[in-house]
Amino acid sequence: MAHEHKLEIFRGLIKFKSNIQKIWGVLLLLSIVTAVEVALGIIKPDFLTQSYFLGMKLLNWIFIILTLVKAYYITWDFMHMRDEKSSLRRVVVWTPIFLVAYLVFILLFEGTYIFQVFKDGFLSWNF
Amino acid sequence: MDATVTTGSDENVWGGGNRPLGASYGKLMMWFFIVSDALTFSGFLAAYGFSRFKFMETWPIADEVFTHVPFFHGNYPMYYVAFMTFVLIMSSVTMVLAVDAGHKMKKNAVIWYMFATIIGGLIFVGSQAWEWATFIKGDFGALETKGGRILQFVNAETGERAAIADFAKVIPGERTLHENSNGIWYQEEGTRTTFNLNEVVEGFKANPGLLIRTETITEEGEKTLLNRQESLDKLTQAVRVVEGANLIRNEYGSRLFADFFFFITGFHGFHVFSGVVINIIIFFNVILGTYERRGHYEMVEKVGLYWHFVDLVWVFVFTFFYLV
Numbered sequence: 001m002a003h004e005h006k007l008e009i010f011r012g013l014i015k016f017k018s019n020i021q022k023i024w025g026v027l028l029l030l031s032i033v034t035a036v037e038v039a040l041g042i043i044k045p046d047f048l049t050q051s052y053f054l055g056m057k058l059l060n061w062i063f064i065i066l067t068l069v070k071a072y073y074i075t076w077d078f079m080h081m082r083d084e085k086s087s088l089r090r091v092v093v094w095t096p097i098f099l100v101a102y103l104v105f106i107l108l109f110e111g112t113y114i115f116q117v118f119k120d121g122f123l124s125w126n127f
Numbered sequence: 128m129d130a131t132v133t134t135g136s137d138e139n140v141w142g143g144g145n146r147p148l149g150a151s152y153g154k155l156m157m158w159f160f161i162v163s164d165a166l167t168f169s170g171f172l173a174a175y176g177f178s179r180f181k182f183m184e185t186w187p188i189a190d191e192v193f194t195h196v197p198f199f200h201g202n203y204p205m206y207y208v209a210f211m212t213f214v215l216i217m218s219s220v221t222m223v224l225a226v227d228a229g230h231k232m233k234k235n236a237v238i239w240y241m242f243a244t245i246i247g248g249l250i251f252v253g254s255q256a257w258e259w260a261t262f263i264k265g266d267f268g269a270l271e272t273k274g275g276r277i278l279q280f281v282n283a284e285t286g287e288r289a290a291i292a293d294f295a296k297v298i299p300g301e302r303t304l305h306e307n308s309n310g311i312w313y314q315e316e317g318t319r320t321t322f323n324l325n326e327v328v329e330g331f332k333a334n335p336g337l338l339i340r341t342e343t344i345t346e347e348g349e350k351t352l353l354n355r356q357e358s359l360d361k362l363t364q365a366v367r368v369v370e371g372a373n374l375i376r377n378e379y380g381s382r383l384f385a386d387f388f389f390f391i392t393g394f395h396g397f398h399v400f401s402g403v404v405i406n407i408i409i410f411f412n413v414i415l416g417t418y419e420r421r422g423h424y425e426m427v428e429k430v431g432l433y434w435h436f437v438d439l440v441w442v443f444v445f446t447f448f449y450l451v
Contacts, residue, residue: 038206074435103169111181114181115183126274
């Protein structure tokens with residue numbers, strides 16, 4: 001909507017001269033993040049796959065966090081969320097985050113429970 | 128830029144003149160759509176997570192499933208998907224550049240950036256079609272047990288996967304074609320695999336250098352490799368040969384994996400496809416000068432939102448299907 005763009009990313013650590021320059025800067029950032037993800041996915045360092053946090057491998061946590069970082073920059077800079085009013089930003093961002101967090105929690109909890117039933121229960125399925 | 132439609136009379140606060148979100152009607156509606164579509168995709172991905180947690184110890188390892196790059200032979204996990212991701216991000220960049228050029232009313236720049244975006248979208252959809260074709264075709268072939276579990280073959284010396292086509296014994300035999308007149312009329316003949324179960328089993332017995340790999344994942348995060356005796360025991364439980372993947376069974380492991388793969392990447396691919404179609408429509412409108420006459424390029428901005436959303440979804444699909 002507005003023609004003015006906020007040209008700072010990283011909370012003002014980097015300030016671009018023009019909107020076009022910011023777009024290329026964000027592309028560079030997204031490419032680096034993707035390259036790191038792919039490299040980690042191919043190498044799969046042992047210290048990341050052997051250690052767990054909240055029942056999930058550290059490597060998978062890194063993947064998910066990097067994904068959220070990418071999602072943030074796509075929404076904020078490509079979809080111009082940075083330039084929208086804070087009310088629009090909150091409506092669009094927090095509604096799905098709340099609903100998805102709820103759904104994911106329920107389904108993964110239930111999935112773990114069924115896994116236990118299949119594993120320890122008197123039920124044969126792996127034959 | 129102001130809303131496209133203004134009727135003048137309802138500019139007071141209670142008549143709709145108040146604009147708390149400061150965005151035009153069209154853009155707000157696009158955000159509405161994006162939020163609901165995001166929830167749809169989240170539902171699919173959460174269901175995928177549910178099924179995966181349910182079969183945590185037997186789920187296929189994505190690195191071993193998607194190993195191909197067009198025009199290259201060998202084992203290249205992930206490289207092609209990474210390329211696809213980059214193509215989609217790149218087309219997002221050209222889209223946002225088109226929006227920027229639209230703000231400055233540079234018609235020719237918008238045309239060229241839209242064109243680049245469409246090409247990027249087409250490359251992505253084409254890559255996905257190729258990925259599907261490769262997945263459906265399969266590469267090594269496997270056996271399925273009565274319980275619906277997949278048994279794959281490994282060369283004991285090299286530790287590499289062995290294709291059934293390389294060791295199966297050709298056993299000549301008679302086979303009656305299933306026809307309506309001689310069989311059950313409502314049943315189809317079905318698709319036959321290259322080798323039948325007996326040929327694969329005999330071929331395995333004749334090759335002492337072969338072992339069977341089950342679906343179960345070990346502590347080290349690899350599939351369980353049986354020894355020769357266990358393999359021969361396991362072989363007696365096999366009921367059919369599986370080549371490639373479809374919605375009913377697949378040679379990569381858990382059937383749900385293929386179902387979700389087809390469903391989620393298919394749904395996303397359909398979004399990319401419709402995005403390309405919408406982009407083409409807007410592209411021609413730009414060429415015809417529709418937005419030049421209208422005085423602003425907000426339509427480009429709106430399809431831009433949709434296009435970035437498609438990219439956003441892919442970022443998540445990429446993580447949960449190929450990385451995690």
